[in-house]
Amino acid sequence: MAQRKENIVMFPLMAQGHIIPFLALALHLENTNRYTITFVNTPSNLKKLKSSLPQNSSIHLREIPFDGIAHDLPPCTENTDSLPFHLFPNFFESTLSFKPHFRKLINGLFDEQNGHKPVCIIADMFFAWSAEIAQECGIFNTLFVGGGSFGFACFYSLWLNLPHRDSDEFLLPDFPEASRIHVTQMTKFLRLADGSDSLSVFFQKVLPQWMNADGILFNTIEEVDKIGLMYFSRKLGRPVWPVGPLLLSTGSRAGAGKEYGISTELCKNWLDTKPCNSVIYVSFGSQNTIAASQMMQLAMTLEACGKNFIWVVKPPLGFDMNSEFRANEWLPEGFEERIKDSGQGLVVQKWAPQVEILSHKSISAFLSHCGWNSVLEALSHGVPIIGWPLAAEQFYDSKLLEEVIGVCVEVSRGMNCENAVRNEEKFKGSSVKAMEQFLDAALMMKKAQKEED
Numbered sequence: 001m002a003q004r005k006e007n008i009v010m011f012p013l014m015a016q017g018h019i020i021p022f023l024a025l026a027l028h029l030e031n032t033n034r035y036t037i038t039f040v041n042t043p044s045n046l047k048k049l050k051s052s053l054p055q056n057s058s059i060h061l062r063e064i065p066f067d068g069i070a071h072d073l074p075p076c077t078e079n080t081d082s083l084p085f086h087l088f089p090n091f092f093e094s095t096l097s098f099k100p101h102f103r104k105l106i107n108g109l110f111d112e113q114n115g116h117k118p119v120c121i122i123a124d125m126f127f128a129w130s131a132e133i134a135q136e137c138g139i140f141n142t143l144f145v146g147g148g149s150f151g152f153a154c155f156y157s158l159w160l161n162l163p164h165r166d167s168d169e170f171l172l173p174d175f176p177e178a179s180r181i182h183v184t185q186m187t188k189f190l191r192l193a194d195g196s197d198s199l200s201v202f203f204q205k206v207l208p209q210w211m212n213a214d215g216i217l218f219n220t221i222e223e224v225d226k227i228g229l230m231y232f233s234r235k236l237g238r239p240v241w242p243v244g245p246l247l248l249s250t251g252s253r254a255g256a257g258k259e260y261g262i263s264t265e266l267c268k269n270w271l272d273t274k275p276c277n278s279v280i281y282v283s284f285g286s287q288n289t290i291a292a293s294q295m296m297q298l299a300m301t302l303e304a305c306g307k308n309f310i311w312v313v314k315p316p317l318g319f320d321m322n323s324e325f326r327a328n329e330w331l332p333e334g335f336e337e338r339i340k341d342s343g344q345g346l347v348v349q350k351w352a353p354q355v356e357i358l359s360h361k362s363i364s365a366f367l368s369h370c371g372w373n374s375v376l377e378a379l380s381h382g383v384p385i386i387g388w389p390l391a392a393e394q395f396y397d398s399k400l401l402e403e404v405i406g407v408c409v410e411v412s413r414g415m416n417c418e419n420a421v422r423n424e425e426k427f428k429g430s431s432v433k434a435m436e437q438f439l440d441a442a443l444m445m446k447k448a449q450k451e452e453d
Contacts (some may be wrong), residue, residue: 006119006443009109011040013095013101013124015080016286019045020373021146021219023052024246025122026059038118040105042066064101068094080287082322083271088189089198095126103133110137120442122217125152128209133396135212138449140442143210147372149228149242150400151393154178158186159203162195174235176416177394178225178402185395190336214445215239217438219372222430224379224405239441241434245376247355261350267310268356270346274308277364281357284369288390292316292330299331302345303338309345312352325349358383370397
């Protein structure tokens with residue numbers, strides 16, 4: 001009789017930058033052939049995810065209800081993709097409504113498995129309330145942060161030490177290792193926060209609850225992100241496991257709800273015509289864009305510099321990110337035609353096959369918003385990053401890359417990433433060890449409970 005596989009329940013925030021690393025982790029755990037995975041999210045997000053799973057995947061997708069209208073969100077809002085920034089506080093507050101539904105879902109899994117409970121719940125960092133449900137049920141509980149520990153250490157400290165209005169530059173009282181933070185490295189929400197606004201209230205309620213988890217997983221690498229890991233270990237008094245880099249293949253990323261504006265084959269064919277280290281790749285991620293005036297200036301600069309480039313464009317700030325891109329309004333007159341005729345550049349609307357682009361020998365640099373998924377993909381393929389942070393913890397990711405790690409050959413070659421995921425007979429990388437330690441901790445808790453019973 002085949003041994004029953006232990007079940008792991010995973011529940012990410014409904015945002016592309018959270019779902020993608022969660023899915024990468026789910027596929028990694030499934031590939032160990034030791035666990036079944038229950039992946040929880042809202043109906044429309046699961047519908048998009050379904051096509052991204054390999055045909056032989058046994059990951060179970062479980063719906064959880066969500067009523068955005070009840071929280072003053074636009075109809076059918078189940079993801080942050082096209083959500084205006086001013087509605088983000090409403091969105092974060094709305095996630096607290098998941099708690100009773102998630103409790104019901106977990107209890108339902110007990111019934112389905114004849115009382116056999118999951119070995120672990122891996123919840124989003126903003127779903128720290130899940131620890132209460134896990135403890136009620138005697139289930140090992142971890143939070144998963146899809147970003148780097150340094151960036152989120154800054155984020156965590158800034159929101160718990162409000163306000164930040166006395167000086168343009170200051171040290172974080174509980175994270176002096178981060179050196180000085182400048183006011184320009186904070187979002188508008190954070191600059192205005194005083195502890196009584198809705199976003200402050202949400203974060204000051206949720207972030208301290210991280211201490212209730214049995215541990216924290218980070219999609220990062222110990223060798224390049226030690227300072228942030230040390231902060232959380234000290235601050236929370238909980239195990240901290242760096243298990244990255246967890247990256248999706250292009251096929252899985254495309255299935256995760258994104259439509260490419262160019263085929264992988266066409267993109268590769270264009271890159272094949274360019275010399276080694278001659279192409280700049282420009283992309284600001286799934287949730288971010290720049291102002292129309294900045295877009296116009298960037299286009300003029302790219303054309304004038306004479307370098308080859310691939311630029312992934314989205315409607316500028318203030319416009320619906322999912323709407324049609326109006327090149328005649330937002331780019332210089334004749335720009336697309338000129339760069340196409342000269343062969344200098346490709347302008348790609350919507351999405352591009354980023355992993356394939358970054359892994360191509362013709363790419364010389366990546367102009368990026370410094371979102372952590374993009375950072376890991378760039379470092380894993382040895383591509384130097386030109387930082388243009390735009391929101392959230394991106395400012396601190398950029399700070400880590402520039403001030404802590406430094407723009408050095410070793411980092412840009414991605415050697416630390418390669419060593420971290422090596423799993424050989426006589427050598428286990430830091431991320432491999434961290435993943436094993438986390439899984440062993442979850443299994444040990446369940447074994448101890450069985451012995452008590």
